[in-house]
Amino acid sequence: MSQLSYKAGQLHIESNNLSALAEQFGTPLYVYSKSQILANWQKFRAFWPSQHKLCYAVKANSNLAILQLLAQHGAWFDIVSGGELKRVLAAGGSANQVVFSGVAKSEAEIRFALEKGIACFNVESAAELERIEQVARALKTRAPVSLRVNPDVDAKTHPYISTGLKANKFGIAINDAMAVFRRAHTLNHIELLGADCHIGSQIMSDAPFLDAAKRMFKLLERLQEEAIELSHLDLGGGFGVDYEGHATLDLENYLQGVIDLAHDYPKLTLMLEPGRAIVGDAGVLISKVEYIKRSDDKQFVLVDAGMNDLMRPSLYQAWHDIVPVRELTGVADGIVDVVGPVCETGCFLGHARHLNVNADDLIAIKHAGAYGFTMASNYNTRVRPAEVLVENDRAWLIRERETFDDLIRGERLIAEE
Numbered sequence: 432m433s434q435l436s437y438k439a440g441q442l443h444i445e446s447n448n449l450s451a452l453a454e455q456f457g458t459p460l461y462v463y464s465k466s467q468i469l470a471n472w473q474k475f476r477a478f479w480p481s482q483h484k485l486c487y488a489v490k491a492n493s494n495l496a497i498l499q500l501l502a503q504h505g506a507w508f509d510i511v512s513g514g515e516l517k518r519v520l521a522a523g524g525s526a527n528q529v530v531f532s533g534v535a536k537s538e539a540e541i542r543f544a545l546e547k548g549i550a551c552f553n554v555e556s557a558a559e560l561e562r563i564e565q566v567a568r569a570l571k572t573r574a575p576v577s578l579r580v581n582p583d584v585d586a587k588t589h590p591y592i593s594t595g596l597k598a599n600k601f602g603i604a605i606n607d608a609m610a611v612f613r614r615a616h617t618l619n620h621i622e623l624l625g626a627d628c629h630i631g632s633q634i635m636s637d638a639p640f641l642d643a644a645k646r647m648f649k650l651l652e653r654l655q656e657e658a659i660e661l662s663h664l665d666l667g668g669g670f671g672v673d674y675e676g677h678a679t680l681d682l683e684n685y686l687q688g689v690i691d692l693a694h695d696y697p698k699l700t701l702m703l704e705p706g707r708a709i710v711g712d713a714g715v716l717i718s719k720v721e722y723i724k725r726s727d728d729k730q731f732v733l734v735d736a737g738m739n740d741l742m743r744p745s746l747y748q749a750w751h752d753i754v755p756v757r758e759l760t761g762v763a764d765g766i767v768d769v770v771g772p773v774c775e776t777g778c779f780l781g782h783a784r785h786l787n788v789n790a791d792d793l794i795a796i797k798h799a800g801a802y803g804f805t806m807a808s809n810y811n812t813r814v815r816p817a818e819v820l821v822e823n824d825r826a827w828l829i830r831e832r833e834t835f836d837d838l839i840r841g842e843r844l845i846a847e848e
């Protein structure tokens with residue numbers, strides 16, 4: 432992240448000293464750069480003409496202040512639950528700028544979204560389409576709908592997205608799609624608006640994206656032949672973030688490719704759903720070293736952040752760069768495992784790192800802005816971290832650290848007889 436740099440031997444985010452933030456707000460602490468979030472947003476905006484929509488995928492980082500910031504900059508939102516719709520509304524967003532994805536929407540979620548007037552349901556199965564028709568009929572309204580198609584992008588050419596294929600639970604298989612579109616077109620309480628796809632996450636090459644886009648435009652052509660006209664095409668998110676510092680996605684090439692494909696459809700609105708690419712590199716997790724533990728063949732750095740705070744390393748062996756907050760002089764000698772306090776062998780933040788730190792030092796885990804706090808849990812009865820947003824030398828506490836009382840709220844002892 433360009434907003435992270437050492438000044439006078441101390442790691443800063445924008446003009447905020449991370450040691451000072453740790454002192455003020457405690458650790459573990461998530462810190463996000465407002466300037467970086469907006470720079471990431473503007474990068475998409477620059478390549479995407481203004482008649483096309485950018486829907487921020489709320490699940491990447493759903494803090495109200497971040498949703499507020501993006502709403503103020505014209506964002507639409509992609510949500511995957513009724514709870515996320517409530518967040519968007521609480522942050523000042525508008526329901527009519529929300530698209531609702533997710534494979535197992537409940538009847539209550541569908542009703543709530545219809546009552547609030549969302550822009551579109553991204554429907555993931557034929558059964559869901561029928562359920563939305565029923566709920567809309569009961570409410571005497573029409574539900575705006577897009578059908579999510581699984582374009583089955585070839586795994587052989589793109590093994591890194593091998594989960595985004597026919598076999599997965601998301602979307603309607605492309606070979607079944609025509610039949611479901613025909614059905615949607617005939618239903619009285621469905622307003623068929625669009626088609627969408629989302630082929631996976633953390634994708635670093637534009638090739639699979641372009642493959643999927645071509646298949647989606649093919650589908651539009653076939654629909655047109657049957658006089659089924661769509662007003663939008665939503666190509667989802669999944670834009671990779673450069674965690675390891677050596678590869679970047681050629682976003683401009685991809686977006687230009689899509690705009691070229693859309694050339695024959697001047698009335699078609701295009702949509703994207705970036706999540707990680709907007710917030711991933713805009714956040715760090717600050718943690719304090721509690722102890723150093725040496726055994727015969729290993730050295731552990733035991734820190735106060737664990738898998739409950741940042742789950743990605745444990746869940747997907749994700750690699751996050753870890754750096755000391757006090758700038759190192761000289762070369763790190765030892766190789767260490769950076770591990771957290773949770774009682775699981777899988778609770779680690781980084782294996783086999785060159786990192787010279789001592790007890791009470793602070794470390795920064797980089798690229799922690801996406802799927803960090805939103806995946807945090809209270810496992811081991813640990814409170815979730817505080818979150819801070821910074822800009823220049825200002826810092827706003829945007830979520831208080833939880834308290835023990837927050838954790839046990841709603842729990843009940845059984846009454847004594």
Ligand SMILES: *Cc1c(COP(=O)(O)O)cnc(C)c1O
Binds near residue numbers: 511532533629631668
């Ligand atoms: C998660 C998700 C996104 C965002 O994915 P990123 O990899 O964070 O860009 C977009 N669309 C849908 C349907 C999703 O489920």
